[in-house]
Amino acid sequence: MSFTATSSILARSLGLYSSSSTSVRALSTCSTASNLPRTTKLSVGGRAQHLLPSSLRSSSFLPASSSTTFTSSSRLSLSPSHRSYSSTPSLRSSKRISSTSDLSIEPIFLPPHSSSSKSSHSLHLKIDSPSYGIEQTLFSARWLRDSDVSPVSVSQDTGQKRHRSSDVDDEIALRAGGSSESWEVIYPGGVEGVEEPTLRIDWEGSGMRSTGLVADKKRDPSSSSFIPLSLLARQSKLNPLSESYPALPPVIPWTTKTLLESKSLFLHYDDFLSKDSSLHDALTQLRTYGLVFLKGVPSEETSHDKCELRKLAGRIGEIRNTFYGEVWDVKALGRKSRNVAYTNVDLGLHMDLLYFENPPRFQFLHSLRSLAKGGNSYFVDSYRAATTLLHSSRPTFDYLTRAPIPYHYRSLSPPHCLSHSHPLISLSPFPPHQITHLNYSPPFQAPLDAKDSDRMMDAMREFEAELEKEEGRFELKLEKGDAVIFDNRRVLHARREFEETEGMEGEERWLKGCYVDGDAGWDRWRSLEVRKAREGVELD
Template identity: 45%
Template sequence: MSLNVTTARLTVRCASQRARAGPPACKRRSFFSSVSSRPSTVKRRARRDDESPALPTPTPIPHEQLVHSPANAGQVDAYPAKTVAVSIDENPRTFDTVFLRDSCTCPKCVDPHSRQKLFQTSDIPLEIEGKARTVQDEKKGWVLEVEWQNDVPGYGPEHRTVHSIDWLRRALNTEVELRAGVRYDDRVLWDRDTMTKNNKWIDYADWMSQDTVLFDALAHLNQYGLLFLKNVPESEASVVDIASRVGTLKDTFYGRTWDVRSKPQAENIAYTPQFLGLHMDLLYTSNPPHLQLLHSLRARTPGGESFFSDSFHAAQKLHDASKTHFTTLCTFPVTYHYHHPTHHYHYTRPTIELHPHPKYSEPTNLALHRVNWSPPFQGPFEARIGGESQTALRHYIAAASAYEGLLSAEENLFEYRLKEGECVIFDNRRVLHARRAFDATKGERWLKGAYVDDDVFFSRLRVLEERFAGRWVADGVVRPVV
């Protein structure tokens, strides 16, 4: 990295140094030492008559000037915070030296190949100090360079940490967004008419060969939770190829892939010709799959239409109609199980899960995270089951009945009969799927299925977001690529 030093070095001093020298003996004065001993964001108390007049507000500091932190000025604590202030967008912003040191990405701190950290946060001495300066890098523009005193054991005096101003700006903005508790959310809640209008079809060949198409498809899938592919080759391996463009397939006790076809004495109702109501898969496991893929290899029976419902849309409608019912579904524990001679899965979760938000904030939306709805695989209730003075179970039944009415309302169902050579992909933690009954004696119906986990999906989406959109999203916060 080519660095052009443009400013003099300024020392981040600690209280012990000030205590030894004393304020009158301090020869080096920072910009803020003549202005204020508190950050500008803190309201000043009313001035007493015996105090000096308030000093004028300083002019903004240019990028190339680094200043000592106002948080350190005037402190007399034996154990003060060590901070550095630097001008970002013409405003002085402060950073803890521990944060700057922990975030170091030099080759001694982060392996350039694996990109894994080579030291532990707990290794950083609490008494660490830094000498900081701003310099200009040919590629990164203005950067902050810090020389360390009392560094992590094993690091010599030559060690330097460099952070670009752009990276520091992103760190500050991300913290503000996370504290605010207001989530970025571009998901579209849909009913039948909305999905009919905005449904997306992707050609198999384009999905497999063009990253721009894949990014557009995954972004749509993240927004709506439902996507269709056409012209899929007639092969049992096709669903593996489709899923592999997203990432590693989820292997379950059903196998890496599985077949949905009618058979006698089926261990799953999906393997029968019976009507299969709206549900989600594998809610009896600790981490149910995020994506489900179903490739139609045979569609030669009458009936068997698939239909889908947006559980988030129904949850929003339920909240608008009855906050009491909505709260019940957010809190009442429902048990799911898969109990067979060779497999025994068991998990309890509420029907609606929300993203956490600050206790005293008012979220701008419901912050819906996941919905858990799978009546065919529901087990006996194990908590709040009722008694002479308990009505929680009855309250749940009332709320669940109201929710089911919204989920299965005709205007909220998107129905489609998959043809051979077509594949549907849907968000298993949001979009409910179902199937109408069919006559297995009059032809063959065969779907090849696969799952993909949430970590795999969002990893692929973020990689493509960084490449094509110049940003990525995590924890409800948009982060620009730096």
């Protein structure tokens, strides 16, 4: 199995390209993209292998021109401007720099990060290349070895990592005594699917500790790592992990006025079903505003197995099954109701299934019948309320990100007993700690902690004052053939009381619903973005 196998598997997993035979040769002399051989090989640990393409590539970090000339590695004197890392007593430098175009590399030795380390020092490489967006960043040699994308580290059969990060040796060392001959830029060009320069680093030995979990125990006495320069560029940024894949569209808190100004609030179902451009618009709208409506959805088939909702939701992702089923009906059942949603009374703002540890992200509701008097639906953006609270009452905001609110659901027939607590405002655990979702569902709220109840009630009152502002409420009646998709972790939904004709209870207002998890939707959006970038054309 060649390097090509690994490259194809990983690139196909991101939808970057489809190729059965691609390879390039390591450059040791001046070259440009235009004069590269089209089918050659490079040496990896003494074996002829193909170079893995840019499975982690981000085109935004590529240089403006693709005709950059790369020279062979050469030793240069360490100028004062390159001594910034070696000016303190705790750092030692080899005082060698390799320059390829404007890329410079300098080995640096730091004290070990952990007292348990076997080594007296920790090897790092200071890498700088303005044209590739690498901003004088210090990379641990262990990280560089761990980030190798060659067949030594990535399975050629599955495209998956073959070692644990902790398997990298503390005493990892560069080959050739750490001279500039230990690294080189490989410049792919003129070969399908290989579209970016990659840094090759040669190690003394495998660079790995002996471990039973490493798939290939018979390693070469020396090995090389291959790291795309775009990965190094991403890692030199403040938030590198967020740029590994296409970044989701920004979230925009909305009022009714700004929501109505969005271009994709209402879409036609036929376009949504048949055109990827319309699907992309719907997913972008869902991310940005958390709410999108589809018009003209067929409503004749009402069974769970054959309903149009399955096709609609499947366009975005796999339907999530719950104890309500994959799909379910929302209609007045009178005394048979096991949920306030299955009545005709006013149902206030809430989110679904907060008694789950991981409630579903997307909720779908398709209107099959709309003859009842009343029953308008309305929606409110909880993000807007939370961000307003952040600026107007920071102590209350902070409290609502920490204090738990319990939710529960109990049923004797069929038997269910679910309970989970969430803070009202959930933040990402990593800086900059942005709002990820909210948790608000009064109908299913369990008793508050008695010791902290007054403070919680006061804080919730401040939050609810923002929710109740008329400017933030979007209200309409779902007519037959309308469908709404909304972010259940962001957009609160509610329903006005309604009346049905006597003898027609449960038949004049009838919705069919289902859930899809957020990962499925964002996967679909990113895949469409990658396809746009790969083909260089707009979606059909």
